[in-house]
Each structure stands twice: as C-alpha cells, then as structure tokens.
Amino acid sequence: MMRRGDQLFLGFLFCLFLSLAFAEGGKIRHYRWEVKYEYKSPDCYKKLVIAINSRTPGPTIEAEQYDTVVVELKNGLLTENVAIHWHGIQQIGTLWCDGTEGVTQCPILPGDTFVYKFVVDRPGTYLYHAHYGMQREAGLYGLIRVALPPGVSEPFQYNYDRSIILNDWYHKSTYEQATGLSSLDFSWVGEPQSLLIHGKGSFNCFTPGIQSGLCNATKLECPPYVLTVVPGKTYRLRIASLTALSLPLGHNMTVVETDGHYVEPFVVKNLFIYPGETYSVLITTDQDPSRNYWAVTNVVSRNSTTPNGLAIFNYFPNHPGRSPPTVPPVAPVWNDVDSRLAQSLAIRARQGYIHHPPQLVASLSRHRNLSPSVRVARKLCVYVVLYLVARLARLGSSVVIVTVLVVRNMR
Template sequence: MKDLTLICAILLVILSLKYSTVEAKIRHYRWEVKYEFKSPDCYRKLVITINGKSPGPTIRAQQGDTIVIDLKNGLLTENVAIHWHGIRQIGTPWADGTEGVTQCPVLPGDTFRYKFVVDRAGTYLYHAHYGMQREAGLYGSIQVALPDGENEPFVYDYDRSVILNDWYHRSTYEQAAGLSSVPFVWVGDPQSLLIEGRGRFNCSRTPDVASGVCNMTNPECSPYVFTVVPGKTYRLRIGSLTALAALSFEIEGHNMTVVEADGHYVEPFVVKNLYVYSGETYSVLVTANQDPTRNYWVVTKMVSRNNTTPNGFGIFNYYPNHPRRSPPTVPPSGPWWNDVDARVNQSLAIKSHRDYVHPVPQTSDRVIILLNTQNRINGSVKWSINNVSFTLPHTPYLVSLKHDLLHTFEQTPPPDVINGYEAYDINIAPPNVNATSSNSLYRLKFNTTVDIILQNANTLNVNNSETHPWHLHGHDFWVVGYGDGKFNASEDPKRYNLVNPIMKNTVPVHPYGWTALRFVADNPGVWAFHCHIESHFYMGMGVVFEEGIEKVTKLPSSIMGCGDTRRFIKP
C-alpha cells in the first residue's frame, strides 16, 4: 500500500511534468518591417512599422513559451535587427538581436528567425538595436504571464500595456549625421511625447501645417484613452523607450501602487508620479475610485533635463463617459524637471517583494568602476567610459570570439577603473586627456560575481550632470546601492543592500551620483551594457561583457554574413 502511494506520487509528478511540457507553447509571429508615413503626433513622417503598426504588435506569452519571430526586412536599402529587451536569452545568446554584438544585421528582402524562450513572467519590451532605428518607431511590448495555477502577489481586474516614448520630427539619419558632424550637432529636445504611440504636436508652431504635413485632425494622433470601469483595479504595465527623455507619469487624482519592475515583484509602494527611464518597465495598480462622472488627465513629462518638450497627454476615461470628453480641470503640470531628490527617492524605494527575494551573493569577485565622461575626440563630442568611447565592431563579437576572429576588435580590454580615479573630480568638466575610441570588451570569468559601479560626473558643460539609464543584456542584476558624489570603494560597499535588493535589467545613475550593481556572469554569451539613451550609446556610452564563450553551442549561420564572417561564404 505504501508502495502504491509512492507509485501514485511518482505518476502524478510525471503527469504534472508532462502537463507543463504540453503547456509550454510555441508562439509563432510573422513580422514585416517597412517604412510608412504615419502621424503619431499629428506630424507626418516616415516611421518604421511592423505589419503596418508602430508600436508593433504586443507579444503575449506564458512563462516557458518559445517565441518564434520570422522577421522580414521590407525596407528598401536598410538593414535591421531587433532586441528582446529583458529576455535573458539563456542558451540562445545569438537571438539577443544586438547588431555588432550578437548578430549581423538582417538585409532587405531577407527573413531572420528569432527563436527564444520567455523564461520568466513579467513586462518586457522589444525594439530595434541597430543604428538609431529604435527612434524611427520600431518597438513594442512583451507581456509574459505566469504559468497556469500560479498567482501574482497582488490582484487586479484588468491588465493593460502602455509604452511611453519621445518623438522627433527629423529622421534618425539626420540626427545621427548631426551627432557625427564636426562641429557637433546635438539632436535637441524631442518634439513631443507619445503615450502608446500617440502624441500631439501643436501644428500652429510649424509652417508645415499649410502643406498638410502637420494636421491636428488626423485620427492617428487622437489622444491615448485608458477606459476604466468605476471600482475596478487595473494593472498598468508601463515601459519607456524614449530616445532621450527621462519621464514622469501620472494619472490625475489617482495613486499608483508600484508592484513590478523589469519583471521582478516590488515590495509595493504608492506614488503620485512614477519616474520612468528609457529601458525600464513597471507595473502599477490603479483603482478607478474617483468621481466617475468625469474623465481625468494622463500626463507624461520630460524631466532631468531642462527642455522645451511639451507634456504628453492621454485621457483616463471613466466608463460610460465619452472617451473624447476633456477633463474639466487643468492638467497637472507634473514634477519640477530638476527635482533630483524625488527621483533618487523613488530609486531607493524599489526593493524586492519580501516573498520573492532572489538571494544576492554577499561578496563579489571583481569590481568594475565605470566612470562616464563627455569628451572630444578628433573634434567630435563623445561619451567615454573610463576614457574609452565605445564603438561597435562590424563583425559581431559572438562570432569573432567563437570562431577566433580576434583581429576584428581591439584585444586590450578597457580598464576596470580609470587611471587616476582617486584624483578624478566628478564635479568639473573632464580634463579630457587620453580619451580614445575602441571596440574592446570586458571578459568575465564564468560564474563569477561582478560588481559594477556606474559613476556619474560633470559633462563638458559647467554644473551639468545627466541621468543615464543603463541596460544590461542577458542578465538581471541586483541594485545594491545608490549614492551621491563619488563612490568610496572602501566605505560605500558596507552600506550595500544585500538583504532585499531589487533585480532589474535597467537602472539609472543619477546626476553626480553612483549606482552599484551586482550580477553573476553565468549566461554564456556576449552582452552589451549601455546607456539606453539612443544618442548616448551612439556617442560611445557603452561596454560589452563576454562570459563563458566556450560554453556557447554551435552558432547559427543566420547571424553571420557581415564583416569578417564573410570569410565563411563558400559557394
């Protein structure tokens, strides 16, 4: 009888395993990217669409599912690559979609298959990772649900995704050409802010209204409407894919409870304004508990830089009021752009949910201090990390390293700390000596624990330090500390949060401050780590990590065909 029970138990386990195997679905998408004229903020311009849309289709999957995307490049002369932001690509480093790091770009007319497992529930993003194409509109949302029978540590009635973005009227070509020009031409402030692909540029500001290029009656730029039923609670998944702007987001008269960040459960806390940096995602809960006879403003605002970009507006629409009915109030003006403390405080408030703490290693094997500085190199303005301004190689590192094409990038690794770090004054413009451009990378010992200190500093302008959201590919990291001023390597680590730090894939370093991260180099592959501001990465603000390259299995030939991998073309 005891044996029978055991047999039954084993059978049940086998059945349940089989059950979950059956459950993991393959979700197959066929996408075609194209240039099309769109007017997301009432101003008509060329946008890169996926199957006719920008933002592209939302990927909805369940934890453990395999996603297959057959991406057809329908552009005329331009290549493409898409990154699955927040998906760690465990076992599939070649599917990370980072041109120059994990793959060659996809040529016009070609179809590239991305195939990877979404191994953890949460809110993620996808976007172009080639040139500055993300800014051209090539982005979207990924929602990964828990397995059947598992529950989130919070409850809600409905689930919605919204991507915040900033928007430029000039083409990404023009922006990039300006950034590469001598003299340097800065991209400037965005013309508008988009909420789920909808903004509103004031056409009376432009002569293009006469030609019809700017048209405020275009339905494509009618405001984003978030319709709610009184009394219900909504999970709102907010992601930012701004090219430049740090944002605040608020819903007039409603509190938001932060419950998820970058796919990890947060010990809940309440905010009126949520600050969101490019590359971050949050889930907030909002209950429709205000006067239901009216609508409310949804407001997003550019912060951290003094700017000319008008706030972006949407409508929080209480059913059954008309969704286009304007709220009777003046929209909230949002927080002061320069309120650094409020933003730092939000960063500090984000801790792991008590029931979902991933234990953090108590020590690390290596500390890399990444000091960011603005520099001039050959007359161009660049961003440098430890005096090295990053450039992408034209042969993807993943292939170079696996196939011993080591001549394709510089072999001297960048420094773990800048020479003369102790004496470096982060409060003044950089002395600007010895900054160079390089495509070298950091090689991490497999399975070691690495601390990264993002150290902010003054830009080339007096009394100016900016917020930089850094995004790590292939991993989540624990955010073990934030600090003001210059990191003190002997004292500051003593105050690290090694109890309940949140895990994230994107984190800001605040003006004149530092942010300390810890991660385990346990994902064989080559992974970019960079400022998620499109122009900053373009200007060199990034690094690349290699780990366990010898454990990477046979690379698919689909990622090859550019740079030195052309030697593999053998007809």
C-alpha cells in the same frame, strides 16, 4: 561497411535524440512580422516611420512563463539592415537571438528573413526595440508581456491588465539625427517635438514654419490615446519607456514590479521612468465616475521645451473623446532630484519572489533555452539511449563511444 538498415536506424535514433534533448516547455507563440517604412502622423505631423505589420508601436508579444516565442522577421526596408533586441529577456542558450547587431548576430539584410526563437523564462513586463542605427527613434519598438502559467498566482490582485509604452518623438529623420551626432562638431537636432503615449501625441499644427500639408489636426491618428476603465476596479498598468519621463495619472499608483521583478509595494503619485525601464503599477479607479481624467508625461533631467504628452483616463460609460474638465496633473519640476532619489530607494525586491541567476548556464547553453519541465524529457532521452547501446555495439566501438559521450553531456 554499415548496412542500409543500420543507417536508417541510426538516423531514427538521432532524430529521436534531438526531439527529446531539445524539447521545449510551454507553448509556442508564433509571430510573423514585416518591417517597412510607412507615412504616419502619430502626433498630427506626417513623416516616415518604421512600422511592424503597419503598426507603431509594434504588436505586443503575449506569452506565459516558459513559452517559446518565435518571431519570423522580414526586412522590408529597401536600403537598410535591421535587428531587434528583446530588452530584459535573458536569452539563456540563445544569445544569437539577442538582437545586438554586430555582436551576437549579423544584421538582417533588405529582403531577408531571420527567425528569432527564445524562451521567456521569467514573468513580467519587457519591451523590444530596433538595435540597428537609430531605427528605434523611427518607431520600431513594442511591448512584451509574460504571464505566470495557469494555476500560479501573483503576490498581488487586480481585475484587469493594461499596458502602455512611452517615447519622445522627433520630426527630423533618423538620418538627420545620426549625421549631426556623428559629426565633428556634435550637432544635436534639439528637443523632441512631441511625447507619445502608446504611439499617440499632439503637435501644434499652427507652429510657425510648419510646411503646409504636413500637419493636420483632423487626422484620425491625432486624438490622444484613451485608456478606458470601469469605476471601482483595480488595474494592473504595465508601463515601458524609451526615454526619461515622469508620469502623473491623477490617481495613486502602487508599484509592484520593476524590470520583470516583483518589488515590495509602495505608493507614488508620480512615476519616474527612464530609457529601457518597465514598471507595473496597481491603480484603483476610485475617483468621481461622472468624468474623465488626464494622464500626463513630461521630460525630466533637463529643462525641455517639449510640450507634455497627454492621454485620457476614460471612466466608462463616459464618452472616450470627452475632455476632462480640469487641468492635467502637475509633475515634479525637471530638476527635482529628491523625488527621483526617493523612488529609487523605495524599490526593494519582494521577499520570496527573488529570481536567482541560473546555476548551470554553461550546461544549458548547449541545449538552447530549457525550462525545468524539460528535465524529465532529457532523462527519458538518456534512458532511451542507454537502452539502445547494446544494439549500437554491433555497429562498431566508435558508435558506442560517441553514444556514451552524448549521454554524459545530457546528464
């Protein structure tokens, strides 16, 4: 019969083992989110959207390499499940947090809360989005920005860091879209009504057939997205997209990162970007500082009737609401395959900055998402357990065997 003191000692040892074996490197980045349906007018047209803490796009996750991100997600939708996928995050050892409902996790039921917890082990630009039904089309998405740890430099220089996320926008509900797509005759709702740049677009409220009161061009949400810049500086612009678009900014763009990987720099005047992709481009604000400039998005790969998305590249101290005096830059035509192919062929991994696949995935998966800094803690835990084996021996041979097996698995 094990004595009370020995039971307490074993409990203490077990807690010590857990605290050391599962220690995580970096900081803890804690977010509390609630998902709800809300009425918003991102392109002047009022409709139900799915917002995170009343925001769409949702909050940007900011972290450093090897930080642990914790997201407490409450499902405030009354009749729908929800799940969020963290696009581009490897989820080594935390596959249950990948957010693919029905594959790696059960959906979050209405009123329930699920805690996502994972390590961001690679620097770069990523995004998150809904992975239940067509909720992504209702506005449930956002950005993830992972910086290098302090003291570690990137292979390029810039003065400021900005980010935008792009998507198309339908006025019909996700239920109408899903019903048509799942029907026997495969009915598509047609072209999107708007293209949003960081959650803002512009729909023509005078379009025939628009119900009175649903579209109001005077709403505060209606003005285009404004990206304010200081003349003579270099900006890192992180760009993520949920659809296939082209993006001319009226400035040269030097591509330095794609999908969380550094690439050999190359210059483009127009950036092609497809669903789920992310880029970092360097832009030098070397144009006439007395005016503002247009940023444009338009649909690629099909001859769409959707009007271009517009944003303002605001040169400080010009007023952000001041319209640029020239027409927006023109993107390549929708079926210009050669330009798209040229951009794809220009993407090459940057030498010296290639991320290799993890070598010990099976081992790491037993201990969650461990960064290299955790190796010291694991070794310390091994030594502590070995040191205490002698004391455990008097509690019985079975305890010693279990301890040795634990040590073996930790090495």
